[in-house]
Amino acid sequence: MEKNETDQKTRTVPVEEVEQVVIRFAGDSGDGMQLTGSQFTHTAAVIGNDVSTLPDYPAEIRAPAGSLPGVSAFQVNFGSVDVQTPGDQPDVLVAMNPAALKVSVADLPRNARILLNTDAFGANNLRKAGYESNPLEDGSLAAFQVVKIPISTLNAQALKESELPKKQQERCKNFWALGLLYWLYDRPIEPTLDWIKRSFANKTAVGEANAIALRAGYAYGEVGEVFTTHYKVRKAPIEPGTYRKVSGNEALVLGCVASSILAKTPLLYASYPITPASDVLHGLARYKHLGVRTVQSEDEIAAMGIAIGAAFAGNLAVTGTSGPGLALKAEALGLGVITELPVVVFDIQRAGPSTGLPTKTEQSDLFLAMFGRSGDSPVAILAPQTPSDCFYTVIEAFRIAVKYMVPVVVLSDGYLGNGAEPWKLPDAKDLPPIEVRHPSDPKGFLPYMRDAVTLARPWALPGTPGFEHRIGGIEKGDKSGSVSYDAANHQLMSEHRARKIDAIAADIPPARPSGDASGELLVLSWGSTYGAVSQAVKRARAEGLSASHLHLRHLNPFPSNLGEVLKSFRAVLVPENNMGQLRFVIRSRFLVDAAGLNKVQGQPFKIAEVLEGIRNHFEVKR
Amino acid sequence: MSDEKTALLTRKDFTSDQEVRWCPGCGDYSILAQMQKALPGAGVAPHKYVFVSGIGCSSRFPYYMKTYGFHTIHGRAPTFATGIKVANPDLSVWIATGDGDGLSIGGNHLLHVLRRNLDVKILLFNNRIYGLTKGQYSPTSELGKKTRSSPLGSIDYPVHACCFAIAAEATFVARTIDTDTKHLASIIGRASQHAGAAFIEIFQNCVIFNDGAFDHVTEAAVRAERTVELVHGKPVVFGAARDKGVRQRDGRLEVVTLGGAITEDDLLVHREDDPDSGLAFQLARMEDPDFPVAMGVFRAVRKPTYDGMMEEQVRRAREAKGAETLDQILRSGECWVID
Numbered sequence: 001m002e003k004n005e006t007d008q009k010t011r012t013v014p015v016e017e018v019e020q021v022v023i024r025f026a027g028d029s030g031d032g033m034q035l036t037g038s039q040f041t042h043t044a045a046v047i048g049n050d051v052s053t054l055p056d057y058p059a060e061i062r063a064p065a066g067s068l069p070g071v072s073a074f075q076v077n078f079g080s081v082d083v084q085t086p087g088d089q090p091d092v093l094v095a096m097n098p099a100a101l102k103v104s105v106a107d108l109p110r111n112a113r114i115l116l117n118t119d120a121f122g123a124n125n126l127r128k129a130g131y132e133s134n135p136l137e138d139g140s141l142a143a144f145q146v147v148k149i150p151i152s153t154l155n156a157q158a159l160k161e162s163e164l165p166k167k168q169q170e171r172c173k174n175f176w177a178l179g180l181l182y183w184l185y186d187r188p189i190e191p192t193l194d195w196i197k198r199s200f201a202n203k204t205a206v207g208e209a210n211a212i213a214l215r216a217g218y219a220y221g222e223v224g225e226v227f228t229t230h231y232k233v234r235k236a237p238i239e240p241g242t243y244r245k246v247s248g249n250e251a252l253v254l255g256c257v258a259s260s261i262l263a264k265t266p267l268l269y270a271s272y273p274i275t276p277a278s279d280v281l282h283g284l285a286r287y288k289h290l291g292v293r294t295v296q297s298e299d300e301i302a303a304m305g306i307a308i309g310a311a312f313a314g315n316l317a318v319t320g321t322s323g324p325g326l327a328l329k330a331e332a333l334g335l336g337v338i339t340e341l342p343v344v345v346f347d348i349q350r351a352g353p354s355t356g357l358p359t360k361t362e363q364s365d366l367f368l369a370m371f372g373r374s375g376d377s378p379v380a381i382l383a384p385q386t387p388s389d390c391f392y393t394v395i396e397a398f399r400i401a402v403k404y405m406v407p408v409v410v411l412s413d414g415y416l417g418n419g420a421e422p423w424k425l426p427d428a429k430d431l432p433p434i435e436v437r438h439p440s441d442p443k444g445f446l447p448y449m450r451d452a453v454t455l456a457r458p459w460a461l462p463g464t465p466g467f468e469h470r471i472g473g474i475e476k477g478d479k480s481g482s483v484s485y486d487a488a489n490h491q492l493m494s495e496h497r498a499r500k501i502d503a504i505a506a507d508i509p510p511a512r513p514s515g516d517a518s519g520e521l522l523v524l525s526w527g528s529t530y531g532a533v534s535q536a537v538k539r540a541r542a543e544g545l546s547a548s549h550l551h552l553r554h555l556n557p558f559p560s561n562l563g564e565v566l567k568s569f570r571a572v573l574v575p576e577n578n579m580g581q582l583r584f585v586i587r588s589r590f591l592v593d594a595a596g597l598n599k600v601q602g603q604p605f606k607i608a609e610v611l612e613g614i615r616n617h618f619e620v621k622r
Numbered sequence: 623m624s625d626e627k628t629a630l631l632t633r634k635d636f637t638s639d640q641e642v643r644w645c646p647g648c649g650d651y652s653i654l655a656q657m658q659k660a661l662p663g664a665g666v667a668p669h670k671y672v673f674v675s676g677i678g679c680s681s682r683f684p685y686y687m688k689t690y691g692f693h694t695i696h697g698r699a700p701t702f703a704t705g706i707k708v709a710n711p712d713l714s715v716w717i718a719t720g721d722g723d724g725l726s727i728g729g730n731h732l733l734h735v736l737r738r739n740l741d742v743k744i745l746l747f748n749n750r751i752y753g754l755t756k757g758q759y760s761p762t763s764e765l766g767k768k769t770r771s772s773p774l775g776s777i778d779y780p781v782h783a784c785c786f787a788i789a790a791e792a793t794f795v796a797r798t799i800d801t802d803t804k805h806l807a808s809i810i811g812r813a814s815q816h817a818g819a820a821f822i823e824i825f826q827n828c829v830i831f832n833d834g835a836f837d838h839v840t841e842a843a844v845r846a847e848r849t850v851e852l853v854h855g856k857p858v859v860f861g862a863a864r865d866k867g868v869r870q871r872d873g874r875l876e877v878v879t880l881g882g883a884i885t886e887d888d889l890l891v892h893r894e895d896d897p898d899s900g901l902a903f904q905l906a907r908m909e910d911p912d913f914p915v916a917m918g919v920f921r922a923v924r925k926p927t928y929d930g931m932m933e934e935q936v937r938r939a940r941e942a943k944g945a946e947t948l949d950q951i952l953r954s955g956e957c958w959v960i961d
Contacts, residue, residue: 045958241960244958289943290951298733304701305705305731306704309702313705313709335695428948461710462670466669470692
C-alpha cells in the first residue's frame with residue numbers, strides 16, 4: 001500500500017466518486033453477516049441510494065463453524081443510478097474467514113477488492129475450508145486487491161475496557177467491519193447507532209460494545225492508512241416521498257393487513273412453518289390488534305383447510321407455504337375450486353423437487369400452481385416482480401378472489417421474499433378498494449346461482465338467517481348446489497369453473513411490452529426475474545439489438561392480448577429459474593416456438609447471463 | 623329464523639329437503655334422527671349451526687341437516703371446522719366423522735383439534751369397517767378381522783377411539799350407541815352444552831359390511847352384563863342384578879362381584895371432572911370379555927378454548943395498541959423522506 005503523505009491526525013483521503021457498488025459480506029453463519037448487510041443496506045437507502053439485496057444463507061441453523069456449508073452471505077448493490085438487481089459480481093468482498101473467501105472468490109471479477117479478517121486464517125480454519133495452502137501467501141489471489149486486516153485483534157483492542165466476556169466481545173467484530181465499510185463508502189454511522197440503541201435497550205452492555213466496535217472500525221479507516229482512497233456514491237434520482245426498506249415477505253404481510261382494511265373484512269392467516277415462508281406468519285402474528293387472526297396449524301393440509309373454512313365463514317383467508325407445502329395442499333385447494341371460495345395461497349418458491357434447496361430460490365412451482373390438482377381445476381395465478389410489488393400483488397389477489405369467488409395462488413420466491421429494496425410508500429387513499437359482497441335477500445337464493453358477468457356465486461355466510469345451505473367436494477348441481485351426478489351438469493360446471501378464470505382476463509391490464517410493439521425478439525419473463533431481465537434488455541437495446549421485454553404479472557389467466565403480442569415478434573425467449581415451465585405453457589397455449597433460458601442453480605439470474613442469452617439469439621441468427 | 627324464536631323450533635326446522643341416501647337399516651339414520659330431535663331444545667337457531675364432515679358414509683351427514691354445512695375432504699374436517707370457528711366464534715360447529723375418516727387418514731387433525739380445545743362437537747361414527755369403499759378393515763377393526771383387503775385376517779392392532787381422545791387431552795369424551803336412542807340423545811345434549819372440544823364415539827352398525835359388530839356387548843340379552851353405564855359421582859356398578867362392579871387395585875382395574883366382604887364402597891367412584899385423566903383412560907380401555915364396555919361420559923372438564931383465547935388475544939391487543947390507520951401501519955418502522 002502506498003503511504004499517504006498527509007499527517008495521520010488530519011489525514012484527508014482523496015474521495016473518488018462511483019456510480020454503483022456491489023458489496024458481499026460473507027462469514028460464518030454465527031458471524032452476523034445478515035445483520036451487517038441489512039444495516040449497510042438501510043443506511044444506503046436512508047441517504048438516498050437505490051439499493052437491492054440478496055441474502056444467501058445456509059439451510060442449517062449452525063453448520064460446523066468455519067466449514068463451507070456454514071457460510072452465510074449478504075450481497076448489496078447500491079448506487080446513484082436505477083438499481084434493479086443485487087448485482088452480478090461483487091466489487092468488494094468482506095470475508096470473515098477462509099470458508100467465506102473460498103465460497104465467494106469464483107464470483108469476483110478481476111481486480112475486485114477483498115477485505116479479509118487475517119485473524120481467522122489460522123491452520124485450523126484453512127483446513128476446515130479445504131485450503132491446502134494459505135491463499136494469503138500462495139499467490140492465488142494475485143488477480144485481486146487484497147486488504148489484510150486483523151479484524152478480531154483490532155476489535156478486541158477496541159473493546160479492552162468492555163465488561164463483556166471475551167467470547168461476546170468477539171461477536172462484535174461484524175460491527176467493526178461494518179464501521180470500516182461505512183468509512184470506505186463515506187456513509188454516516190448514526191442510523192446504525194440508532195438501531196443499536198433501540199435493539200439493545202435491554203442489553204445495554206452488548207449495545208455499547210457493538211457501538212464501540214462500529215466506531216472503531218470507522219476510525220480505523222480514517223486513521224489506519226490502509227486505504228488511499230475512499231468512495232462516494234451519490235443519491236440516486238429517486239422520486240420524492242416517504243420510503244421504507246421492505247423485503248418481499250414483509251410486503252406480503254403489509255399487503256394482507258392493507259387488504260383487510262380495504263375490504264373492511266377480518267383477515268385469517270393459517271400456516272405451517274416452512275422456509276422461506278415463515279416470516280409471513282411471524283409478521284402477521286404481530287397484527288392481532290387489527291383483528292388479524294393467525295393460526296399455526298399442525299401441518300400444511302390443515303393450513304389450507306383452515307383458510308378455506310375461514311373463507312366459507314366470511315374472512316379474507318390466506319395460507320402461505322413453499323413448494324413442498326403447496327404439494328400437500330393440493331387436494332384441499334381442489335375443494336376450494338369446486339366450492340368456489342375466495343382463498344389466497346402464497347407460495348414462496350424454493351429450489352425443488354422434494355426438500356430440494358430450502359434456502360435457495362427457484363421459480364419451479366408454476367406447473368404445480370397451474371396443474372397440480374386432480375380433475376380440471378383452474379385457479380387464478382399471480383406473480384410479484386419485486387419485493388415491494390408483493391404488497392400490490394396481495395391486494396390484487398384478494399380483489400380477484402372475492403370478485404370472482406376463486407382461489408388465487410401468488411407465486412413469490414426466496415429471492416423476492418428475503419431480498420429487500422426501498423419502497424416509496426403509497427397513500428392509503430390511492431389504493432384500489434376491495435369490494436366484498438354478501439347477499440342480503442334470501443328470497444330466491446341458491447348457493448350456485450351466478451353473477452352474469454363474473455360468473456361468481458354468492459358469498460352467503462354461515463350465521464345469516466335464511467341462507468342455510470350445504471356445499472362440498474361432490475359435484476354441485478348448477479344453481480341449486482345440491483349433490484349432482486348428472487353427466488351434462490358436470491360438463492356445464494367444469495365449463496363454468498374454466499370460464500370464471502377466463503373472465504378475469506377482461507379485468508386485468510393488457511400486455512404491453514417495453515421497447516417496441518413488434519420486432520425480432522421478445523424476452524418474456526415473470527416473477528422475480530424482472531430486475532435482471534429488464535436491465536439486460538435495456539443493455540441489449542443500447543447495443544442496437546431489436547429486443548423488447550414483456551413481464552407477466554398475471555399467469556392465469558394471461559392478459560387477453562398476449563397471443564397477439566407474442567406473434568408480433570419473430571422470436572420469443574423465456575428466461576426462467578426453472579427448466580422451462582412458462583415456455584411450456586406458452587408453446588401449448590399459443591403455438592409459439594418460444595426458446596428458453598433456464599437457470600436452476602438456486603440463485604437469481606445475473607444481468608450478464610440474460611444479456612448473453614439475448615446476444616446468443618442474434619449471433620445464431622447471423 | 624332468529625334466536626328469539628328458538629323456543630318454537632321443531633325437528634322439521636333441522637331437516638333438509640335432501641333425500642337421505644344411507645343403506646336401509648344403517649345406524650346413521652338413528653344418529654341423524656336423534657340430532658334433529660336434540661337440537662331444537664338446545665336454544666340455538668339453525669342458521670347458527672355449521673355441520674362439517676370429511677369423507678365416508680357418516681360424512682354425508684351435513685347434507686341432511688337444514689343448517690349450514692360443509693362436506694369437505696377425507697380426514698380434514700377438523701381443519702375446515704377450525705377455520706370456520708376461528709373466523710366466527712358465534713357459530714355452533716359440529717363435525718361428523720367415522721373411524722376411517724377420523725382415526726386413519728385424519729388422525730393427525732383429530733389429535734390437534736382436541737388438544738387445542740377448539741369449541742367444536744365431534745361425532746365419530748364407529749362401525750369398525752370402511753363402508754363407503756365397500757368393506758376393508760379400519761383402524762378400529764379387531765385384530766384378525768377377515769375383510770376383502772385382509773382375507774387372511776387383519777394384522778393391525780385397533781385403536782380405542784375414546785382413549786385416543788383422552789390422551790389428546792379432550793375436555794369432553796363420551797361413548798354411546800346408535801340403538802340406544804335415549805342415551806344417544808342425552809349424550810348429544812350434554813356435548814352441545816360443553817364449552818370446548820367435545821368428542822363422542824358412537825357405536826354404529828353397518829348392516830352391509832360389518833353387521834352386528836357390537837351385538838356381543840349390546841344385544842338385549844347380554845347388554846346389562848357386558849356394558850356399564852358411567853354415572854358421575856356414583857360407583858361403577860353393572861349386571862342385570864346390579865351385582866358386579868369395577869374396582870381399582872394396585873393401579874389396575876378389576877371386575878368384582880358385590881356381596882360378602884365387597885360392597886359398593888369398595889368400587890371405583892366415577893368422576894368425569896377428575897383433572898387427572900388416568901382413570902378415564904382406563905375406563906375407556908375396558909374390553910369384552912374381561913371387562914364390561916363402558917358407556918357414557920368419561921371426562922368433562924373445563925378449560926379455556928382455542929377460539930376463546932384467540933378472541934381474548936385480539937381484544938387485549940386492541941386495548942393495548944389501539945386502532946391504527948393503514949397509513950400509520952405502512953409508515954411504522956424505519957422510514958425516511960426523499961425530497
